[in-house]
Amino acid sequence: MLSYVFVGILPVALLFLPWDWLFELGNESNQGPLLRLLSRRELSLYDGEEGSKGLYLAILGQVFDVHAGHKHYGPGGAYHGMAGKDASLAYITGDFTESGLTDDVSSLSPLQVLALYDWLTFYQREYKAVGLLIGRFYSDTGQPTEALVHMEKSLAEGRRMKAQSEAEKVQFPACNSEWSSANGGRVWCSTKSGGVERSWTGVPRKLFSAGSTNVRCVCVEDPSAAAEDDPNLQGYDSCPPHAESCSVKD
Ligand code: HEM
Known part of the structure; x- marks a missing residue:
């Protein structure tokens, strides 16, 4: 009975879906599920301040909904500076000043890049993924940029260095x-x-x-x-x- 009701109302419900949003997410170049692409300006509207649309942050161009960590990222939280933007560099430098809250991570060594990817893994595990930030790491079609390809190479080098240092520690x-x-x-x-x-x-x-x-x-x-x-x-x-x-x- 219940399923019948659902099937019955489904076409009507479909009319009310936010189709523009879905199409914005949907993108053949992104092989996984539908992905939402956000501009920097759009992301800045999710800084958790009063009247904002929510509480998001980005790291290495991947956007997460960090509402569950409101005490850290909301107004008054120790890491509020990271909200509504991609402040990848600050995860490594600990510099939370305005100039430190940047996604320019070109100065990082391979081992630092490895540490930054550990933070990315943390957000993937703890928070809900929202989509991708258009800019330094992803193009406006959601494709990885040169900067991201460079990061991935540096990550591979960081992993190699860490493995070598661990092998040396045993030897x-x-x-x-x-x-x-x-x-x-x-x-x-x-x-x-x-x-x-x-x-x-x-x-x-x-x-x-x-x-x-x-x-x-x-x-x-x-x-x-x-x-x-x-x-x-x-x-x-x-x-x-x-x-x-x-x-x-x-
Ligand atoms: C590079 C420097 C640092 C960075 C980038 C950093 C970043 C962060 C972030 C992003 C969180 C929130 C994690 C979440 O979403 O649950 C956090 C939590 C926290 N951090 Fe830091 N942090 C740094 C240094 C420190 C230092 C030096 C201390 C201690 C003196 C500290 C103490 C804490 C504590 C107590 C929490 C809360 C843990 C919890 O309640 O779950 N952090 N940190």
């Missing part, structure tokens, strides 16, 4: 360290140092990062093989090559 886990005014510093290895649980203890070595002055203590499993292979590894002064603990002056 060369960090040492334990302590310092006291009476005895000075000491670095040593254990089977859990650097947060990496393993079957070997290893011996402390200085690891110099290529292209920077950064030096840190890492545990090396086989010091003779590692020292030969890796010019970035160096032993500690006056510490026997196979000692698991070394005193350090600095």
Whole structure:
């Protein structure tokens, strides 16, 4: 009975659908479901202020309805500056001034771009997607712009760098360290140092990062093989090559 009523009123209901809105969303170039395209001006009408149309924000050109996070993004909220606009850069810099609230993310390093995409994943998980913002990342037909393609390349590079650094952390886990005014510093290895649980203890070595002055203590499993292979590894002064603990002056 109920379904009959529904079928009966469906054609009438269709007359009242906001067709212009649907057509605005519908777009062959967007392969997923219907997408709404918003201009910057349109998005600015959703800043949650009195009389506004709602509470939206954009990140990397994707628009989300953040009404559920009103306490953060609404007037008086700590992140209200992000409402009604794409302030992608501020997610990384923490600069919430007017000039910091921008979608110009061209200055970000690949690892920062990776962190920005983590924020995008957060919004995709926590909030309802509304559509795409026409401008820096999407064209007026909803196509990705050069800037977005560049971001995606940078994201891939960021992922590669992170994977490499994680692999390095397992190969060369960090040492334990302590310092006291009476005895000075000491670095040593254990089977859990650097947060990496393993079957070997290893011996402390200085690891110099290529292209920077950064030096840190890492545990090396086989010091003779590692020292030969890796010019970035160096032993500690006056510490026997196979000692698991070394005193350090600095
Ligand atoms: C780069 C700097 C920062 C950015 C971009 C940032 C961004 C954000 C955003 C967007 C939210 C809202 C998340 C949501 O929708 O649920 C949030 C929540 C929050 N942030 Fe930050 N934040 C930053 C730094 C900080 C710092 C330094 C603190 C602490 C001193 C802090 C404390 C909080 C707290 C307590 C919440 C609320 C968590 C909750 O109630 O669910 N944030 N932050």
